[in-house]
Amino acid sequence: MKEYILLINTSDSKGLVYNVSKVLFANNLNIEQNAEFVDVETNKFFMRTVISGNVNAKILLKELIEVLPKDTQVKLREKSKKDIVILVTKESHVLGDLLIRYIDGELQANIKAVIANHDYLEDLVQKFGIPFHCISAEGMEREAHEDLVIDKIKEYEPELIVLAKYMRILTSKFVQEFPQQVLNIHHSFLPAFIGANPYKQAHQRGVKIIGATAHYVTDDLDEGPIIAQDVVRIDHTFSWQDMRRAGRNVEKVVLSNALQLLLEDKVFVFGNKTVIL
Amino acid sequence: MKEYILLINTSDSKGLVYNVSKVLFANNLNIEQNAEFVDVETNKFFMRTVISGNVNAKILLKELIEVLPKDTQVKLREKSKKDIVILVTKESHVLGDLLIRYIDGELQANIKAVIANHDYLEDLVQKFGIPFHCISAEGMEREAHEDLVIDKIKEYEPELIVLAKYMRILTSKFVQEFPQQVLNIHHSFLPAFIGANPYKQAHQRGVKIIGATAHYVTDDLDEGPIIAQDVVRIDHTFSWQDMRRAGRNVEKVVLSNALQLLLEDKVFVFGNKTVIL
Amino acid sequence: MKEYILLINTSDSKGLVYNVSKVLFANNLNIEQNAEFVDVETNKFFMRTVISGNVNAKILLKELIEVLPKDTQVKLREKSKKDIVILVTKESHVLGDLLIRYIDGELQANIKAVIANHDYLEDLVQKFGIPFHCISAEGMEREAHEDLVIDKIKEYEPELIVLAKYMRILTSKFVQEFPQQVLNIHHSFLPAFIGANPYKQAHQRGVKIIGATAHYVTDDLDEGPIIAQDVVRIDHTFSWQDMRRAGRNVEKVVLSNALQLLLEDKVFVFGNKTVIL
Amino acid sequence: MKEYILLINTSDSKGLVYNVSKVLFANNLNIEQNAEFVDVETNKFFMRTVISGNVNAKILLKELIEVLPKDTQVKLREKSKKDIVILVTKESHVLGDLLIRYIDGELQANIKAVIANHDYLEDLVQKFGIPFHCISAEGMEREAHEDLVIDKIKEYEPELIVLAKYMRILTSKFVQEFPQQVLNIHHSFLPAFIGANPYKQAHQRGVKIIGATAHYVTDDLDEGPIIAQDVVRIDHTFSWQDMRRAGRNVEKVVLSNALQLLLEDKVFVFGNKTVIL
Structure with a gap:
């Protein structure tokens, strides 16, 4: 039987769970998984429900909207793989991790293309039969280069764009082109060490965990x-290069785990935070 | 407004969430927190709901039972501190952690008494104005000693009995006297190193984490x-005594965290596992 | 047999280990433990050696200085408990952890006194028979209050001063009075969330680990x-008060572990970093 | 300048560090890194020293043996990449991690070949231009199949054999053919869940960490x-398949980290334990 993911984001009020479950019950749908969260401080209600059965999306959404508060955001989505585009620069570890997951079927996504501002990773990507586009930024204005990248991305109509160590700062325009669609991995335990060379910054500060x-x-x-974070212990014997090496294991696992959450529609954005259900 | 915790454990079937939320809504109750879990393998449904409002427990339970499957277990409990009795032998770290949490009000429990099979910790307990009973096992049969301990526990009518490094094996009788009421901390990452001297066993095996x-x-x-587990890294430089020292930090935090879960009624026992909502 | 700790901090050069071990060998001393570290970037050499035998400190130091570079810092210390003074404000968890370790003999220190700027913890400290001094800062200038605290500390001539959640900012004068003698616990994963209310800051930022x-x-x-750090996972369900509660377990363990390192003379300060041998 | 790794394993006695450092000093060699460990219980001494300079291996070893106890094991090895052969069955995550590290130059090894008992991973390996040999065990006696595998391995004369989820049990003969040369990754936190299907075992036991x-x-x-271990938290929502998915991240990182230690000659085997310097 087909499975659907229902995402509700609204103001909290009495009877929400009752009203939603009533509609699902009346439509003869099974609840396979259900998770809710109420943020007491802001009175916001989040609900993620996996349902199975004979879903008429149009009717179901109409009936849900009728019983829910005016400010409600509802999404209904059939469970399926999402199309993604990956942006990279020179480093292979995060991309490589995604590629290996991709070919063994673990990644619930279709990698439509890899776009890079250098050609270092072309060989690797081509081994996996995935389109690779090198769009060099050399001698170009930031905006002009980015326009090329945006155009190339749009050709593939991805649901998500994964920055797998793409070492360029994105402009506001880019972000607005793909709202809540761009996932990045930053190689520090944010908010520590924002910006360039976080491992060098961490080395200089003498932290014991990165x-x-x-x-x-x-x-x-x-x-x-923030969607996901993880850490690894280090000590005084680590040069910043050693930190980078140790950190790579964390980077690739954190990025893959966060992507998995997005592919399963488990992440609500809420102000500058995430709720993960 | 008073808060109540509603715990439901039943077979999964269509409309469970709907039926429960309908009863709560009809009784004009707010859902403050709600968490559910369905174990797909065994088709079991678990639900923990924190409700607020004017609760008539008798009526509410009656109405819930009417709409739920026959095999349902329902508990309704007003949020309040639980009475506990702590059993110890000679080590102070787990007990001490509980005592410090107790006097600063963090522990949501009333420590009614501490019972020990040695008198080492009498001074410590008495500093905190808590009854201490030393019931020595010297020269006694296991059962006879245990009977004295059981009788002493019963005097205090605790909801939970916390074994805070009580180094005696309990008989079947003890366990049956206090079903699902006895919490223990074992100083290993179970199921590794069951039984006596787990740190010595771990040292001999050469593990890198305890x-x-x-x-x-x-x-x-x-x-x-199992309710809670945690670990700490060690290396070849650790003697088993060093492991014990490092392990103590883990023992006390794991025990306190698990106790906290029990005090908040967040733990369902399910076969030989726990569901924590 | 008596054990001594030898600490050497110097510029790296050929033959250092040879020269030190030659002197120890010539003095008929056993090396019980030995650890070295060379910081390649700055060419600094650190060595911590636990020696046993018949030590004539004056002669040994003289002979070592003769064979070591001019800029060498050498310390020789008989293994023994150190006198410490603890400063607190209102929170009991870090102090309580130290007190429990103290009475069960695990803490390799003599707690000479606890000094506070409030009287909340007086009862707790007095249970353990340790002098407690409340020096209120109310209505006083920062410097005037601090002078009283400094004077009181000096009465006890401690080797180390432990800030166990002492919620006042120290002046330069205080720091200079007790160079490399003051240990603090900050309730964040530094350098994230410097300053006041780190848990509120962390909550606002939406981090997944504190x-x-x-x-x-x-x-x-x-x-x-930084001497020691540790972390604990949180999620969107944690209010900042929940974070504080979870963080307390980390705070007390990190502070105790760091203090243990200082009591065993395992920490070298090196620029703004530490080398731990 | 060339770097060498000197490994010494002997009974502890007075003057060991002195004697070794004297020989190195007399040979005009620099100590780039040095680490020692004495196991007090068994009186064993371990030393790993990275030296640079003009090394005459024959003379150096001769002089070292002269000043060290009779039972000493000394190894001297120029720092260089090691040849390895990887054995696999069907799973790609550990192998894939090694391949990605290999092509980006992070792995300090030459992967000479991959040998499998199934052909599932042939495509993946061939993408990287590495010889792949499928030696099916179907219809064969364990010993006969293993002999073929041993012969194939020997063709490549590897220093290390890495079992990257090779799901067959090795005979005594295999182990003796390659003493202290075979590295395995087991998908549990040993000694918990020895043998087949550790994730199913873990699921059944209801552990909270794998x-x-x-x-x-x-x-x-x-x-x-044991060379390296790591863990990841799970909860009651994890099926054993979810555990396997979560565990894969741990498996590949632990195996890669352990291999890195072996490639850097940092691991001493000591009884059934390891000392890592």
């Missing part, structure tokens, strides 16, 4: 809603 | 449903 | 050399 | 000296 952060990209550099 | 496990006590030694 | 940092106190707030 | 263990292969299944 980390990585997967987040939605917004207009503010490294300031978007 | 841990601690909080679990319900059942008839099978160290085999009860 | 932490605590033990560091030497220097003139720059929360910027001193 | 892990992976990299170890030397010995005659006893999953009982060899």
Whole structure:
């Protein structure tokens, strides 16, 4: 039987769960998974429900909207693989992790293309039979280069854009072209060490733990809603290069885990935070 | 407004969430928190709901039972501190952690008494104005000693009995006297190193990580449903005494975290496992 | 047999290990433990050696200085408990952890006194028979209050001063009075969330992991050399108060672990970092 | 300048560090890194030294042996990449991780060949231009199949054999053919869940943390000296398939980290344990 994911985001009020479950019950649908969260501080209600059965999306959405508050956002989506485009620069570890997951079927996504601002990773990507586009930024204005990248992305109509160590700062325009569609991995435990060379910064500060952060990209550099983080212990014997090597394991796992959450529609953006159901 | 915790454990079927939320809505109750889990393999449904409002427990339970499957277990409990009794032997770290949490009000429990089979910790307990009973097992049969301990526990009518490094094996009788009421901390990452001297066992095996496990006590030694676990890294420089020292931090935090879950009625026992909502 | 700790901090050059071990061998001393570290970037050499045997400290130091570079710092210390003074404000969890370790003999220190700027913790400290001094800052200038605290500390001549959630900012004068003697616990994973209310900051930022940092106190707030850090996972369900509760477990363990390192003379300060041998 | 790794394993006695450093000094060699460990219980001494300079290996070893106890094991090895052969069955995640590290130059090894008992991974391996040999075990006796595998391995004369989820049990003969040369990854936190289907075992036991263990292969299944371990948190919502998915991240990182330690000659085997310097 087909499965659908129902996402509701609204103001909290009495009877929400009752009203939603009534509609689902009346439509003869099964609840396979259900999770809710109420943010007490802001009175916001989030609900993610996996339903199975004979879904008439139009009718179901209409009936749900009737019983829910005016400010409600409802999404209904059939469970299926999402199309993604990956942006990279020179480093292979995050991309490589995605490619290996891709070919063994673990990644619930179709990698439509890899776009890079250097050609270092062309060989690797071509081994996997995926289109690779090198759009060099050399000698170009930031905006002009980015326009080319945006155009290329749009050709593939991806639902998500994954920055797998894409080492260029995106403009506001880019972010607005793909709202809540761009996932980035930053190689520090944010908000520590925002910006360039976080491992060098961490080395200089003498921290005993380093980390990585997967987040939605917004207009503010490294300031978007955090989806996943993880850390690894280091000590005084680590040069910043050693930190980078240790950090790579964290980067690739955090990015892959965050992407998995997005592919399963488990992430609500809520102000500058995420609710993960 | 008073808050109540509603716990439902039943077979999964269509309309469960709908039926429960309908009753709550009809009784004009707010859902403050709600969490559900369906174990697909066994078709079991678990639900923990924090409700607020004017609760008539008798009527509410009656109405819930009417709309739920026959095999349903329902509990309704007003949010309040629970009475506990702590059993110890000689080590102070887990007990001390509970005592410090107790006096600063963090522990949502009333420590009614501490019972020990040695008198080492009498001074410590008395500093905190808590009754301490030393029931020595010297020269006694296991059963006879245990009977004295059981009688002493019963005087305090605790909801939970916390074994805070109580280094004696309990008989079946003890376990049956207090079903699903006895929480133990075992100083290993179960199921590794069951039984005596887990740190010595871990040292001999040369593991690189050690841990601690909080679990319900059942008839099978160290085999009860696991509630919480945590670990800490070690290396070849650790003697087993060093492991014990490092492990103590884990033991006390794991035990306190598990106890907190029990005090908040967040733990369902399910076969030999736990569901934590 | 008596054990001594030898600490050497110097410029790296050929033959250092040879020269030190030659002197130890010539003095008929056993090396019980030995650890070295060379910071390649700055060419600095660090060595911590636990030696046993019949030590004539004066002769040994003289002979070592003769064979070592001019800029060498050498310390020789008989293994023994250190005197410490603890400063607190209102929170009991870090202090309580130290007190429990103290009475069960795990803490390799003599707690000479607890000094507070409030009287909340007086009862707790007095349970353990340790002098407690409340020096209220109410209505006083920062400097005047601090002078009273400094004077009181000096009465006890401690080797180390432990800030166990002492919620006041220290002046430069304080830091200079007790160079490399003041250990602080900050309730964030530094350098994230410097300053006041780190849990509120962390909640606002929406991080998925929080932490605590033990560091030497220097003139720059929360910027001193880091000795130990640890973290704990959180999620969107955590209010900042929940974060504080979860963070307390980390705070007390990190502070105790860092203090243990200082008590065993395992920490070298090196620029704004630490080398831990 | 060339760098060499000197490994010494002997009984502890007075003057060991002095004697070794004297020889190195007399040969005009620099100590780039040095680490020692004395196991107090068994009186064993381990030393790993990275030296640079003009090394005459024959003379140096001769002089070292002269000043060290009779039972000493000394190894001297120029720092260089090691040849390895990888054995796999069907799963791609550990192999894939090694391949990605290999092509980006992070892996300090030459992958000479991949040998499998199924042909599932042939395509993947061939993408990277590495010889792939499928030696099916179908219809063969264990020993006969293993002989073919041993012969194939020997053709490549590897220093290390990496079992990257090779799902067959090795005989004693195999282990003896390649003593202390075979590295395995077991998908559990050993010694918990030895043997087949550890994720199913973990699911059944209801643990809250799962892990992976990299170890030397010995005659006893999953009982060899442990080199590296790591863990990941799970909860009641994880099916055993979810555990396997989460565990894969741990497996590949633990195996890669352990292999890195072996490639850098940082691991001493000591009874059934490892010392990592």
